[in-house]
Amino acid sequence: MAEAPTVSYAPTEELDLIRSTARQYLDDQFDSETVREFMMSDDGFDRSAWKELAGMGWLGLLVGEAHGGAGLSPTEMGVLMEEMGRSVMPGPFFASAVLATCLINEVAEDGEAADLLESLASGEIIGTVAAYETPRGWNLDDVATAATGDARVSGKKRYVLDAHMADLILVLADTGGGVGLYAVSPGDRGVTVEQVPALDPTRRIGKVRLDNVSARRIGSGDSTDAIERAIALGSALLANEQVGGCAAAMEMSVDYAKTRYQFGRPIGSYQSIKHRCANMLLKLEHAKSAAYHAVRVTDDEIEFSIAAPLAASVASEAYTWVAGENIQVHGGIGFTWEHDAHLYLKRAKASSLTLGSPQFQRHLLGEALEI
């Protein structure tokens, strides 16, 4: 088993700047009222907000400079995701600027699909990934959607993030010799997209039906390893988002425990509440460590194969626990629609299943550790 490498987690000036810029912008532009407007709207987001994100340079953070992006690393993106998690940022940012972008970055060969990366970075298009077909089909072996040699793709994809808003759908399909990546657009002949009501209404999902669609292949041969790596990057970044949500939920509890009085005392003076808040901190700090570690070791193949599922498992469980207990600390008010606690609970639960349940992530971990 590989020795764990030593990594520095101290924030650099650059990371601090990304964090403070993001915090300010999100507090301003995505306060709870705005998040709720998007949450209750048909699409869950809109194009003008998308253009603004492009203007911030965020959509191309992971796109190379040659293609109009910022060419930054997962570490920087991790900070941005964490801040977005705090705000329960709605819309297809994760689907497009993280998942779709990582897939193309990992799978495309020598300058291939440069046009797509450029359009993703500029915000001209929204991308997403159609990966899964069955409720627990996180394993790429489960991909049944089939592609022919001339890139005609047929199958039924489900749980596709923000499919209804996407201009570019990256389909994982079985080539007969491993999984390949295929680009389609919703307007192509044979493609039907349908939004499905989501547990987390700030991040939508949909069904994508592909009926002998003439697609554009990205990459060649068996792309399974590259696709797995892209999804692992997505998991590591999603873990950073979960850390942000987890921190915000904990802070809500702590603030409330200090100001809510029952029996003539602040409820935070009761050990039952105080210790729960302290346990929230414990889980949050662990999730942070795992998530920060994962985005810093992406270039170390062996370590990353351990660190990504570790982060996904630890952060998912921390966030779902903290978001649930946050409701308990608030009592009745925490169970209401008007209070923000439920936004975090829904995001926590849904995101813990999006790219593989904690149990599935530990299965990956076991493989990486050869246990």
Place this chain on the structure above:
Amino acid sequence: MSQADEARVDALVDELISEHPPQGTDNVEFWGAQYDKGLAWVWHPEGFGGLGLARKYQRRINSAIENAGGTTENRYLNLLGIAMGAGVLDAHATDEQKTRWLRPMFTTEEIWCQLFSEPGAGSDVAGLSSRAVRDGDEWVVNGQKVWTTLAHISKWGMVVTRTDAEAPKHHGLTYFIVDMEAEGVDVRPLYQITGEAEFNEVFFNDVRIPDANRIDAVGAGWRVALTTLMNERVAIGGNTVPRSSGQIGQALEVWKSSNSNDAVLRDQLLHLWAETEAARLTANRANEMASAGIPGPEGSTGKLAWANLNKEIAAFTVDMMGLEGTTYPDGYELTRPESFERHGPQKSFLRTRANSIEGGTSEIMLNILGERVLGLPGEPRVDKDLPWSEVPRG
């Protein structure tokens, strides 16, 4: 003795069923006849829906009615009235009051709600601040209640008010039954994390309540409130339920339909099944002891156990569903349900979060177990003997 009672009950049930065959009879009419024969709350005195017999006969009556095709769903339609209000009236009300309220409560012609919690007083409900001031034969009430389940369809509300702000908090309370249609009662929906509004906020603006609607003495409100809460917790935690029903039943359905053979999920499911079964057997044991008049600690654990289990099982069920668990088939259209229906797993995941809050939080239930059942010393209390008006409120 007990055989004679059994025979008497059985004869009355037979009579009820033959005079009012459940299939051909309107529910309200059937429940009315059931009440008149003393088969509604069999332990109540004769004339008030009972026969003055032991509680245990009620189960016999209910199953006989259900076997004959009758329904006992009035218990769900008017949950707060039948499970809690009836017990309060039985223990504290005058005969006139019982005569006025019990029958239409049982027939569900009049729905009841419980107006205890306030924005500033939840766990510490005795700290509430809605004021009632006497004015001749009436009381004038001002204040705000919150989380009032089903207030929007209720005719009557059980309300606790403060009638003396200078007494220590438990001693300055008085209990009334308020007409929810009276002038000055304003009911507004409060939506829950599921998108539904089972509960409400209720505002009282100079609402006049006749003194005839006062339950028990002026200043005795806390005693009556405790009866209400005891009945509530028994109603939530003390039910005898069939094996593999409720939340664990739903988990079993999801497991079966998934055709999974995942050993980890199977073990987690069986772990939760075992915990549920132990809680179920505990409720059965507690019920038997209670009808024999020997209440023990097993009677106090039910609400806590069901709250924990419901939450854990519902969350696990969504996990079992994997990505399907990230859908929400009903959508979040803000709606107002009229009764308590069964939810799909995703909605259950959200709804069960309230199980450890409603009817007394799990923290408070643990305090009760620790202090009242185990006799452990209480936490420091700053508010108990202070005049209510001097208690710190943050």
